[in-house]
Amino acid sequence: MHTRRRYHHGDLRAALLTRAEETLREKGPAALSLRELARDLGVSHAAPSRHFKDKQALLDALALAGFHRLAQTMTAALKETGESFAERLRAGAHAYVEFATANAELLDLMYAIKHTPEASEELSAASRRWIEQMESLIIEGQHRGEVRDGPLESVGTGVFSTLHGYASLAASDSLPAEVRAQDLEELVAFILRGCAPEKTG
Amino acid sequence: MHTRRRYHHGDLRAALLTRAEETLREKGPAALSLRELARDLGVSHAAPSRHFKDKQALLDALALAGFHRLAQTMTAALKETGESFAERLRAGAHAYVEFATANAELLDLMYAIKHTPEASEELSAASRRWIEQMESLIIEGQHRGEVRDGPLESVGTGVFSTLHGYASLAASDSLPAEVRAQDLEELVAFILRGCAPEKTG
């Protein structure tokens, strides 16, 4: 008998998630079927139910993994940049838009409405994580005097609404061509003005 | 023989769309099935295929109708407000967020990635319509000296990214409670600063 390796498959749960994300990206969400996944992995059609009680449970897990990857990407991007608010905002914006366009179908899933109540809670907690990354950016910016003072919501809402709006419009290919053509500089400038400290003169 | 009324149903196409939107709103997109729709309307399960070649074709039509309604709502809202850019922006923002939260599942569908190529073209044209409504707001604002000059994209991108981001985060229930609690005034203020004319001093 072999030392490791479970019954038929090494780690079916992980394999299901990986394969699901591939077909999501390649053939879209409508083409995602548990039975086909099972076929692709060489297990019986009933095997997935050991690991995900539901098709929805698999979708929820996929979305959750997406949020975790997004948070990692953001952390990595922010680590490699300067200290000014403008630089850090630019890095964050770039990372988020990059992620959104490279994982358009997944982003759709991450912000879908149809999640299980329990998963919903986990998911909104996960979505809060990148919002919090943005929030700490803003707090830093306030300490540096580069962002107007006041309660976090007063400027934070604008910042992540703008980022998320641009990212999701870009992901769903809904931006006018002229806009898509330019880089993110205009958007960053817009946000910076929205964040600008009240003039102290 | 009765004067009007087609074979079994008055206007199956319209009835299918209406009923589809109801079940979309009440039971979510996963619960939407052509066969159940047909059952609900008392026709055979094959009848819908006369009017929509595909399930996707029905979804596309639903999304398109959504864009038309959104455009109407926006026009109506803008007609009933003042002339200053701030007022008009506020009215537009309110109308869009209202629509988004009242039609969350439909909004999801409108910005979904999975549309038929042909429908995709119609849909992105439809989505351009409300973007253009926002653009004309901005041009007006520029004429009034209330919005910074320059090419449309330089400030337009920021404006509708922010609106769409807030609306879709609100629709997917992804906004922190403190944010959701306040009204739109903070967001409008953020956008207004982003639009502010360069100071001429």
Place this chain on the structure above:
DNA sequence: ACCTGAACACCGTTCAAGT
């Protein structure tokens, strides 16, 4: 523990045939 195989109720899509 992990998976199989059969069973059930449901799909979407197509196509001859009816009125």
Place this chain on the structure above:
DNA sequence: ACCTGAACACCGTTCAAGT
């Protein structure tokens, strides 16, 4: 023109049974 009824190939989910 518009719809029906049967047929086909596919689903998701459940559950006894196997190793």
